[in-house]
Amino acid sequence: MIIGIDLGTTNSLVGVWKAAAAELIPNALGSLLTPSAVSVDDDGAILVGLPARERLLSHPRQSAASFKRYMGSNRSFQLGARTFRAEELSALVLQSLKADAEAFLGQPVSEAIITVPAYFNDAQRKATKAAGEMAGLKVERLLNEPTAAALAYGLQEGVGDRKILVLDLGGGTFDVSILEMFEGVMEVRASAGDNFLGGEDFVDVIVDRFMAEAGVSAGIPPRSASKELHANLRRQAEIAKRALTDHEQHEIELVHGGVVTRWSITRNDFETASEPLLRRLRAPIERAIRDADLNPDQVTDLVLVGGATRMPVVRRMAARLFQRLPIAQISPDEVVARGAAVQAGLKMRDVALDDVVMTDVAPYSLGINTRSRLADNSFLDGLYLPIIERNTVIPVSRSKQVSTAADGQREVRFRIFQGEARMVADNIEIGQLSVPVPPGPAGKERIDVRFTYDVSGLLEVDLLVVSTGQTVQLVIEGNPGILSQQEIDERLAGLRGLKIHPRDQAENQAVIARAERLYEERLGDERTAIGKLIDDFRILLERQLPSEIENYRTRFSEWLDRVDTTVFS
Structure with missing residues (x-):
C-alpha cells in the first residue's frame, strides 16, 4: 500500500487511493489536518501535531513549527535539551502520519508519495526524501504540490482540453503552475514560485504593525527579549488574519506585566500593509505565463490551493488578473493531499486510473560555471552555462560539451548551479565535482557534461572525458542541505531512540x-x-x-x- 502525504509548512495530511477514489485519513484526534509542529515534553517525550502547536505558546523554547522553510539548510532547532535539523522534525511529523495511516488501514505502510513545493531546489528535495527515509518510508516519488492539486481537480472534473493555472499559497511557500489537459494527458507547461513567501509572512505584517502602532508605546519588549510573549502575539496575529477573512475589523488583546494592550486592525489596513507581499505574488505568476507562452485570457481554470488563499485580498488579486472566479470545490487545505493520493493510485496502477498520463517540468534552469574568451584574448570567469533550462519537460537528460581552459591543465572542476542569472555568483550552487584530464594545450581536451533530471526533481551529473573515456558521476560536496547516507542512518537511529507519546x-x-x-x-x-x-x-x-x-x-x-x-x- 502506497500513501500520499502533503507535508505542509502549517498543516500536513495523509491520504490513500481506495475503492477508485482518493480518501483522506483522520489522525488520532479525528481531524484530517495534523499541525506541522513538534514539541518536547517535560519528561523528554516527543509530541507531534495539535498538542505541539498548543505548546508553541506555553512552551516556546521546547516547541517548533514552520521548519519546512529550512529544509535543505544547516538551520537547527533547539527543543529543550535536544537539537534537531528540519529534516528530523519533518520525519517526526511523517512518522505520526504513517502511524495514523496504519491505524486506519489496519496494515503496515512502508511506501509514500510526498508532495513538495514546485520551486523546491535540489537540496530541499533531497532533504525531504531524507526525512521520509528517517520516518521509515520509501519515498516512491516527490510530487510538486501544484501538480498534485491539478491532478485532484483534473480527475474530479473529468477530462477535457483545458489550461489550468494553480496558485498554491501555503504557510511558508508560494508556487504557481500552468498545466494543460487533453485526451487524458496532464502536461505541466510552466512552474515558478517563491520559497520564502506564504501565510506566515502575512502574519508578520500584522505583528509588525501592532508593534509599530501599539507595542512599543506599551513597553512590549522585542522578540529577542521575550520569546514567550511574542509567541502569544504571533498567535493573536494569526487569529486576526483569519478573522479578517470574514470580518471588517478585529481587535488583538495582549497581556504583558499584568496590563492588557488592545489594538484594532481593519481589513483595509491589513490589505494596504500587505501590498509588498502582493507584488511578490505577481512576479512568479507573470514569469509562468511568459514561460508557458500564454495570455491570461487563455487560462480556462483558476485553482487556488493552500489555506492562505482564503484571504479575500489574494482571491481578488487572482480573479482580477485572470478575469474569472477561482475553482473551489475542494478545500484548499485538502486538495494537495488528495492529489498525492491519486498519484499513489497511479503508482499502484489502479485500473480506474489507466487512462491518466501526467508529465512535469524542471522548475529551475540547471547548469555549470564556465568562462568566455573576450576580444582582447582575456577571459571572463564565472559565467553560467545552462544545460537543462527551466520548464523543460521531465524526466530529461541533456548534455553539452566543454573544453579545457588553460595550458597543461590536469583537472577540470565543475560547479553545479541552479537559477536564471547570467553570473553564477547570482545563482544557487548545489554541488561540485571534478575529473582528471591529460595535460595539453588549452582547448584540446573535451568533456561531455550530462545532466539527468528525474520526476522527483533529483539531479544526476555525469562527466565523460572524450579522449580517455573516463567518467565521473556527481557527488555533492560541502552542500549544507544534503545529508550523506551515513548521516541519515545515524539520525534515523537517534530518532528511534526518542520516546514518542503513544x-x-x-x-x-x-x-x-x-x-x-x-x-x-x-x-x-x-x-x-x-x-x-x-x-x-x-x-x-x-x-x-x-x-x-x-x-x-x-x-x-x-x-x-x-x-x-x-x-x-
Whole structure:
C-alpha cells in the first residue's frame, strides 16, 4: 500500500487511493489536518501535531513549527535539551502520519508519495526524501504540490482540453503552475514560485504593525527579549488574519506585566500593509505565463490551493488578473493531499486510473560555471552555462560539451548551479565535482557534461572525458542541505531512540496543551480556574482509569470550548 502525504509548512495530511477514489485519513484526534509542529515534553517525550502547536505558546523554547522553510539548510532547532535539523522534525511529523495511516488501514505502510513545493531546489528535495527515509518510508516519488492539486481537480472534473493555472499559497511557500489537459494527458507547461513567501509572512505584517502602532508605546519588549510573549502575539496575529477573512475589523488583546494592550486592525489596513507581499505574488505568476507562452485570457481554470488563499485580498488579486472566479470545490487545505493520493493510485496502477498520463517540468534552469574568451584574448570567469533550462519537460537528460581552459591543465572542476542569472555568483550552487584530464594545450581536451533530471526533481551529473573515456558521476560536496547516507542512518537511529507519546494518548495531550496555553493567556480568576482543572486532570491521568479519564476529558474540553473563544483549527 502506497500513501500520499502533503507535508505542509502549517498543516500536513495523509491520504490513500481506495475503492477508485482518493480518501483522506483522520489522525488520532479525528481531524484530517495534523499541525506541522513538534514539541518536547517535560519528561523528554516527543509530541507531534495539535498538542505541539498548543505548546508553541506555553512552551516556546521546547516547541517548533514552520521548519519546512529550512529544509535543505544547516538551520537547527533547539527543543529543550535536544537539537534537531528540519529534516528530523519533518520525519517526526511523517512518522505520526504513517502511524495514523496504519491505524486506519489496519496494515503496515512502508511506501509514500510526498508532495513538495514546485520551486523546491535540489537540496530541499533531497532533504525531504531524507526525512521520509528517517520516518521509515520509501519515498516512491516527490510530487510538486501544484501538480498534485491539478491532478485532484483534473480527475474530479473529468477530462477535457483545458489550461489550468494553480496558485498554491501555503504557510511558508508560494508556487504557481500552468498545466494543460487533453485526451487524458496532464502536461505541466510552466512552474515558478517563491520559497520564502506564504501565510506566515502575512502574519508578520500584522505583528509588525501592532508593534509599530501599539507595542512599543506599551513597553512590549522585542522578540529577542521575550520569546514567550511574542509567541502569544504571533498567535493573536494569526487569529486576526483569519478573522479578517470574514470580518471588517478585529481587535488583538495582549497581556504583558499584568496590563492588557488592545489594538484594532481593519481589513483595509491589513490589505494596504500587505501590498509588498502582493507584488511578490505577481512576479512568479507573470514569469509562468511568459514561460508557458500564454495570455491570461487563455487560462480556462483558476485553482487556488493552500489555506492562505482564503484571504479575500489574494482571491481578488487572482480573479482580477485572470478575469474569472477561482475553482473551489475542494478545500484548499485538502486538495494537495488528495492529489498525492491519486498519484499513489497511479503508482499502484489502479485500473480506474489507466487512462491518466501526467508529465512535469524542471522548475529551475540547471547548469555549470564556465568562462568566455573576450576580444582582447582575456577571459571572463564565472559565467553560467545552462544545460537543462527551466520548464523543460521531465524526466530529461541533456548534455553539452566543454573544453579545457588553460595550458597543461590536469583537472577540470565543475560547479553545479541552479537559477536564471547570467553570473553564477547570482545563482544557487548545489554541488561540485571534478575529473582528471591529460595535460595539453588549452582547448584540446573535451568533456561531455550530462545532466539527468528525474520526476522527483533529483539531479544526476555525469562527466565523460572524450579522449580517455573516463567518467565521473556527481557527488555533492560541502552542500549544507544534503545529508550523506551515513548521516541519515545515524539520525534515523537517534530518532528511534526518542520516546514518542503513544498515539492513543493524543486526546489527553491535546487537552492539556490547550489548557496550558489558555493558562498563559488569561489572568485572575479565570487563570486560577484553568490551573485547578489542569491539576485535577493530571492527578486523574496518574490513576489510569480510562472511563474516569474519558468522562473528565469530555467535560474539560466542553468547558475549554466556552472559555477559548478565539480557537482556530
